[in-house]
Amino acid sequence: xxxxxxxxxxxxxxxxxxxxxxxxxxxxxxxxxxxxxxxxxxxxxxxxxxxxxxxxxxxxxxxxxxxxxxxxxxxxxxxxxxxxxxxxxxxxxxxxxxxxxxxxxxxxxxxxxxxxxxxxxxxxxxxxxxxxxxxxxxxxxxxxxxxxxxxxxxxxxxxxxxxxxxxxxxxxxxxxxxxxxxxxxxxxxxxxxxxxxxxxxxxxxxxxxxxxxxxxxxxxxxxxxxxxxxxxxxxxxxxxxxxxxxxxxxxxxxxxxxxxxxxxxxxxxxxxxxxxxxxxxxxxxxxxxxxxxxxxxxxxxxxxxxxxxxxxxxxxxxxxxxxxxxxxxxxxxxxxxxxxxxxxxxxxxxxxxxxxxxxxxxxxxxxxxxxxxxxxxxxxxxxxxxxxxxxxxxxxxxxxxxxxxxxxxxxxx
Amino acid sequence: xxxxxxxxxxxxxxxxxxxxxxxxxxxxxxxxxxxxxxxxxxxxxxxxxxxxxxxxxxxxxxxxxxxxxxxxxxxxxxxxxxxxxxxxxxxxxxxxxxxxxxxxxxxxxxxxxxxxxxxxxxxxxxxxxxxxxxxxxxxxxxxxxxxxxxxxxxxxxxxxxx
Numbered sequence: 001x002x003x004x005x006x007x008x009x010x011x012x013x014x015x016x017x018x019x020x021x022x023x024x025x026x027x028x029x030x031x032x033x034x035x036x037x038x039x040x041x042x043x044x045x046x047x048x049x050x051x052x053x054x055x056x057x058x059x060x061x062x063x064x065x066x067x068x069x070x071x072x073x074x075x076x077x078x079x080x081x082x083x084x085x086x087x088x089x090x091x092x093x094x095x096x097x098x099x100x101x102x103x104x105x106x107x108x109x110x111x112x113x114x115x116x117x118x119x120x121x122x123x124x125x126x127x128x129x130x131x132x133x134x135x136x137x138x139x140x141x142x143x144x145x146x147x148x149x150x151x152x153x154x155x156x157x158x159x160x161x162x163x164x165x166x167x168x169x170x171x172x173x174x175x176x177x178x179x180x181x182x183x184x185x186x187x188x189x190x191x192x193x194x195x196x197x198x199x200x201x202x203x204x205x206x207x208x209x210x211x212x213x214x215x216x217x218x219x220x221x222x223x224x225x226x227x228x229x230x231x232x233x234x235x236x237x238x239x240x241x242x243x244x245x246x247x248x249x250x251x252x253x254x255x256x257x258x259x260x261x262x263x264x265x266x267x268x269x270x271x272x273x274x275x276x277x278x279x280x281x282x283x284x285x286x287x288x289x290x291x292x293x294x295x296x297x298x299x300x301x302x303x304x305x306x307x308x309x310x311x312x313x314x315x316x317x318x319x320x321x322x323x324x325x326x327x328x329x330x331x332x333x334x335x336x337x338x339x340x341x342x343x344x345x346x347x348x349x350x351x352x353x354x355x356x357x358x359x360x361x362x363x364x365x366x367x368x369x370x371x372x373x374x375x376x377x378x379x380x381x382x383x384x385x386x387x388x389x390x391x392x393x394x395x396x397x398x399x400x401x402x403x404x405x406x407x408x409x410x411x412x413x
Numbered sequence: 414x415x416x417x418x419x420x421x422x423x424x425x426x427x428x429x430x431x432x433x434x435x436x437x438x439x440x441x442x443x444x445x446x447x448x449x450x451x452x453x454x455x456x457x458x459x460x461x462x463x464x465x466x467x468x469x470x471x472x473x474x475x476x477x478x479x480x481x482x483x484x485x486x487x488x489x490x491x492x493x494x495x496x497x498x499x500x501x502x503x504x505x506x507x508x509x510x511x512x513x514x515x516x517x518x519x520x521x522x523x524x525x526x527x528x529x530x531x532x533x534x535x536x537x538x539x540x541x542x543x544x545x546x547x548x549x550x551x552x553x554x555x556x557x558x559x560x561x562x563x564x565x566x567x568x569x570x571x572x573x574x575x
Binding site for chain 1: 433434474475480482496498499502535537539541
């Protein structure tokens with residue numbers, strides 16, 4: 001189990017923004033196959049691959065596409081490709097957009113075809129403004145080749161795609177918040193149900209799908225489900241794009257087989273196992289786990305066992321020079337900054353959590369601070385969206401693995 | 414401002430987005446980009462609201478919500494020092510201090526000559542080159558104190574021999 005080449009198979013072998021070169025390495029073969037075999041078979045194939053959403057929620061993609069197809073609607077149907085990757089420590093979508101933009105677009109069109117959509121947006125975060133023009137250029141090239149617009153590749157399928165720039169809000173990576181911002185409002189989540197799939201953008205059926213997920217779909221169609229599932233392990237087939245950063249000498253984006261050990265992942269990025277103190281996996285709301293658990297396999301179930309998750313595929317490696325409490329304070333500051341303010345638990349809770357973290361950091365905390373922290377972080381479970389609800393994870397895991405570090409910061413313990 | 418050249422360019426942007434209120438965020442980002450001090454003033458917000466035929470409260474709601482839209486004048490170079498996890502592990506605090514010392518301002522402030530605005534900013538996906546800063550729309554990473562000095566010298570126009 002190590003590095004793999006399924007999603008990124010052709011990367012580097014063609015000029016990323018030349019559509020002709022993309023076509024020369026088999027680009028749009030996947031789309032052609034999907035259009036000729038029909039949406040039912042395509043959704044079936046995606047289901048058979050076991051592919052789960054790669055933005056962090058891990059929802060089975062085949063099921064998602066089928067639900068998008070069957071959602072009742074009487075007007076437009078939308079696909080939003082989520083390229084708003086804002087999870088700290090995550091930069092794999094940037095890599096996919098820079099090295100495989102046409103593959104992303106091809107995947108969006110296939111997803112749109114499966115969902116019966118007629119309009120799509122690729123929602124790219126504002127922080128990636130430097131590539132917006134290139135992405136718009138790529139979209140225009142696909143139109144020219146007949147891959148977008150009316151009667152795509154003479155299949156009778158019509159689909160339009162546009163880029164929409166985010167505005168620097170982490171929460172807009174959440175489906176409803178994204179819809180709101182495209183509607184010209186401030187990007188705050190709505191309460192559920194109804195869900196985005198049935199009542200999303202402009203209250204029409206909407207499929208929100210991650211950049212990596214569509215990249216996988218394009219190559220699933222181009223190659224085969226069998227090839228995809230030949231990677232990985234039995235309970236978790238396939239490959240995953242991961243972003244490794246922190247105290248390693250060769251940080252970057254890697255495509256790995258599921259089942260690769262955390263140890264190997266750290267080594268892949270040039271990290272020295274002896275120096276590692278902890279990892280945060282899956283993003284800011286991901287688990288902080290001790291270096292003693294580096295033999296754990298990088299699979300959905302393997303990560304669950306160490307109270308972690310695959311999440312967005314972020315792996316931040318921290319060595320012994322990094323104070324885990326200070327690190328946690330950085331995580332908390334992020335959530336405090338990014339809370340959209342709509343619901344009370346997240347808005348007020350994060351304000352308090354941030355204050356407590358500051359006291360812990362400066363060794364001014366009392367034992368009551370810790371009790372309150374637990375109370376507040378539990379109350380955050382009542383938040384409207386996943387951002388608030390998952391915040392308990394880094395705290396609980398850090399506390400579990402580094403209890404002594406907490407104790408050393410509390411007065412009178 | 415009705416007949417100014419600036420108003421003209423705002424009109425063009427609004428027209429490019431089909432006078433469609435749902436494109437408000439895109440319009441604001443483009444207008445801000447065309448504004449030398451990189452912010453949307455109350456006057457401009459009201460003008461956009463009037464052009465799109467929507468209440469100005471809707472426009473100010475969006476302006477105040479999104480981090481990327483500024484409500485006060487900024488420097489020619491907006492320097493955003495990433496203060497998220499990977500940059501923390503690689504010492505962003507030290508780098509932030511170097512910027513503060515070199516520019517003689519604190520985070521959140523703008524230099525008197527209007528050249529630089531300094532601020533902390535959450536992760537912008539440059540974790541592979543941490544510690545990193547965003548300068549307007551470009552990113553510079555693998556920063557060291559020496560590299561920061563050099564960078565600022567270049568931006569000030571004093572580093573022609575680089």
